[in-house]
Amino acid sequence: MSTLPKSSLKIRGVQYRDLSAIASLLKQRLSLENNHHYRSLLNQVEQYQSCYGLLQVAKILPPSWHNDFYVYVAEKDGQIQGIIQVTPFNKNRSTWKVQKILINYNTSLSHLLIGNCSIGSQLLRHCFEQIWEARTWILEVNINEKNTLGLYRENGFQPLAQITNWECDADILAKLAQQEPNLPNILPVSNADSRLLYQLDCVSLPPNVRQVFDLHVEDFKISLLSYLSKGLKSLWKKQEQIKAYVFEPQRKAAIGYFQLTISKDGSQCHEATLTVHPAYTWLYPKLLTQMACVIQKFPSQSLLLSSADYQSEREEYLEKIGAKRVEQKLLMSRSVWHKLREAKPLESLKLQEVLQGLKPSRAPIPTHWQPSVVENPTHPSSPLHHQEEET
Numbered sequence: 001m002s003t004l005p006k007s008s009l010k011i012r013g014v015q016y017r018d019l020s021a022i023a024s025l026l027k028q029r030l031s032l033e034n035n036h037h038y039r040s041l042l043n044q045v046e047q048y049q050s051c052y053g054l055l056q057v058a059k060i061l062p063p064s065w066h067n068d069f070y071v072y073v074a075e076k077d078g079q080i081q082g083i084i085q086v087t088p089f090n091k092n093r094s095t096w097k098v099q100k101i102l103i104n105y106n107t108s109l110s111h112l113l114i115g116n117c118s119i120g121s122q123l124l125r126h127c128f129e130q131i132w133e134a135r136t137w138i139l140e141v142n143i144n145e146k147n148t149l150g151l152y153r154e155n156g157f158q159p160l161a162q163i164t165n166w167e168c169d170a171d172i173l174a175k176l177a178q179q180e181p182n183l184p185n186i187l188p189v190s191n192a193d194s195r196l197l198y199q200l201d202c203v204s205l206p207p208n209v210r211q212v213f214d215l216h217v218e219d220f221k222i223s224l225l226s227y228l229s230k231g232l233k234s235l236w237k238k239q240e241q242i243k244a245y246v247f248e249p250q251r252k253a254a255i256g257y258f259q260l261t262i263s264k265d266g267s268q269c270h271e272a273t274l275t276v277h278p279a280y281t282w283l284y285p286k287l288l289t290q291m292a293c294v295i296q297k298f299p300s301q302s303l304l305l306s307s308a309d310y311q312s313e314r315e316e317y318l319e320k321i322g323a324k325r326v327e328q329k330l331l332m333s334r335s336v337w338h339k340l341r342e343a344k345p346l347e348s349l350k351l352q353e354v355l356q357g358l359k360p361s362r363a364p365i366p367t368h369w370q371p372s373v374v375e376n377p378t379h380p381s382s383p384l385h386h387q388e389e390e391t
Helices: 015-031 036-050 050-059 120-129 147-154 170-177 191-204 205-214 223-237 283-297 312-321 385-391
Strands: 010-015 070-077 077-087 095-103 136-142 157-167 185-186 239-248 252-263 268-277 302-309 324-335
Touching: 010 120, 010 147, 015 036, 015 077, 015 095, 015 252, 036 095, 070 120, 070 157, 077 120, 095 120, 120 147, 136 205, 157 170, 157 205, 157 312, 191 239, 191 252, 191 268, 191 283, 223 252, 239 324, 268 283, 283 302, 312 385
Parallel strands: 095 136, 268 302
Antiparallel strands: 010 070, 070 077, 077 095, 136 324, 157 302, 157 324, 185 239, 239 252, 252 268
């Protein structure tokens, strides 16, 4: 009986000597495809390479205090065949997200299938086996990437929701900025508002998406170290992040929220996420107008908008103002159930010796036994009792 060939592919965590090869691979891929995820990963690799020593020291801290660089590489014959980047999605680390899988297609075709299993599948399964705290995995994939979509389906990922990214060019933003947003109750976001944002997130997301995301109040708070880290990254990338929400005083609830990342030098597009309460969809024009007014203070650039509330009113309004659909993605999820090693704790206990002293010293009395009348001569029904009366 023939056996499958043993895979000679080695999957391990990223090391410092891998960063240069990963950066060159990403630059080569960016020359062929202008992908936002590739550019973001390249920036992280370059930053990780320049601050490698400090980041290694930071691993001593608890995981919730820092964002680690979770990248695994597939190596064969001293050459990197593929990489995968994953990250925890929530603070209790029950849900993890696959950021990107990158395969080196410059190698021979025989290297892409090792042990009857593709490199992408082996990278995914390595993460499933190594990260035990992850109960659910999620990812976003472009619907036009058929090969990548097939890889994820092969490894158990199922469609969860559709996400459309929109682009508002500089002219659209200039027209919106001429209007008045009229939002008197718009407030900056702080940790004190985490419960309000959590309630808004719960009511705006579909139940199946909310269950998979598994977000809690703590996920809407930011620690001091994370705040300082994001401040340093903003200086490094020349970006500024603005968060605000609309407060409803009668219901004492947040009914709208946006997070805006502004490019100070205009080298890249501004980015924003927008969430609106389902009962207050009239906030879409006002919140977009508010963001357009803020953007006008910086160099002219288009705005990439992504929303997490999946409401049709948002898309209808964006089509009305002339925004363009730039990318349509599929949100997919997969549950992981780790089989625990079966333990037999009772076998290690010598129960026979423990229970030896509990054994009965004599035979038990049958349940159907009844006392004989002879044994009780004083009973009126006893023959001995009648004899005593006659004498």
